[in-house]
Amino acid sequence: MELLNQFYANEKVKQTLVNFITDGRLPHAVLLEGEPGVGKNHFARLIAASSLCSGEKKPCGQCRNCRLVLQDTHPDVMLLSPDGADKPYSVHALRELILSCYVLPNDGDQKFYILRNVHEMSEQAQNTLLKIIEEPPPHVFFILTCQNHARILPTILSRVVTLTLWPCPVEICAQALKERNPDTDEEECLRLAKQSGGNIGRALSVLQDEHLSRIVKNAQEAAQLICDGKEFELLCLLNGYNRQKDDFLLFLGELRQIFVEALRQKYGASDKNFLPGAMLNRISALQTMRILDIIDKVSGEAAQNVSISLSGAHLCSALQQTLRG
Ligand SMILES: [Zn+2]
Structure with missing residues (x-):
């Protein structure tokens, strides 16, 4: 239990896991949902460790099973990510995975498959996965992770228990x-x-990461400039990203995050006081939503190789119209 206590906040989800383990009824397929950085991978390990643990307060973090799971070296805990070199989320690879499910565990009587970021799976691949999730062998457990369940097939969602992890x-x-x-x-x-x-x-x-830290600071400055209606200064800031597509996309992602948080704050859904009130009061909720649309549109353009200076100019002129309209 000590290990679970070390997982910050998210009390409800932790209690759900404790109940599953105490009652000996861990579901055969769990979906962990949450934005990148909230600890989905670690929590997936905690689920497997809780179930495989031979200690008293599960997951004890001390027994052999717990240690191996936490080091990602347990022979009965398989980890898959979409970016694996052998294309683990291709239909072919998933069929192989299904066959491997019928092989008995090495050590105990349970076998875990942790599949990360399943929202990146094609519909065809998700349909293949569905076959095993519908009727897994009794020793097999799936832990899937995703950023947003909207990109998971409803047929899969109806077969899994979804647990959502939130920032602290x-x-x-x-x-x-x-x-x-x-x-x-x-x-x-x-x-x-x-x-x-x-x-x-x-x-x-x-x-x-200093580089990322600079981009985040830039995004905050840009958010302030947007709220202040300082288009020229904003354009100058954006020009700093000319010919740096990856950084520009990261920057837009950070900028988006700021306005998502602004919107949450406006609707009282956030207690984080992420943005100063003075800044927040300059734009309405409707304007904030429009700003998010514009950022998404420009991100799409930049991703499709529209030049950064042109994307930047689009961003500025669209914002200008929104904030004055
Ligand atoms: Zn243990």
Whole structure:
């Protein structure tokens, strides 16, 4: 249980897992949903460890099974990601996976398949997977992860138990950052926690990656310029991304996140005080939604190789119209 306590916030989901394990009725297919950075991969390990654990308070984190699961080296816990070199989410590979399900476990009486980011699976691949999820052998358990269940077939959704992981309250996120980076001062941890909307994984990657940290700062500046209606300054900032498509897309992703959070704040769905009230009051909820549409459209253009300077100009003129209209 100690290990579960170390997983920050998300009390409801943790309690659900405890109930499953205590009652000995872990579902054969669980879907973990949540934005990148909320800990889906780690929680998937915790589910497998809880079930395989030979200790008393499961997952104990100390027994052989727990240790191997946490190191990703347990012989009965298979990990698959869409970016694997052998195309693990091709229909062919999934058929092989289905066959392997009928092979008995190496060690105990359970076998886990952790399939990451299944939202990246094609519809055909999801249909192949469905066949085994519908009727898995009794020793087989699936843990799927996805960013958003809207991209998962309803037929799969009806066969899995979906658990949603959320970012933490800002204070808890800041505490997590401090624990992992004792050299960073508390104020900086709190700033990063706010900036990442309580998403520990995101905050950690910003903390450890200067390049990303610069892009995030740029996105915040841009958000401020948008709210202030300073189009010329915004255009100058965007010009810094000329010929840097990947960075520009990252920048747009960060900018999008800021306005998603702004919208949550406007509707009182967020207690994170992510954006200063003075900034928030300058744009209406409707304008915020339009800004999100514009960012999505420009991201699509940039991804399709429209030049960055042209995309940037589109972004500025669309924003100008929205904010003045
Ligand atoms: Zn254990």
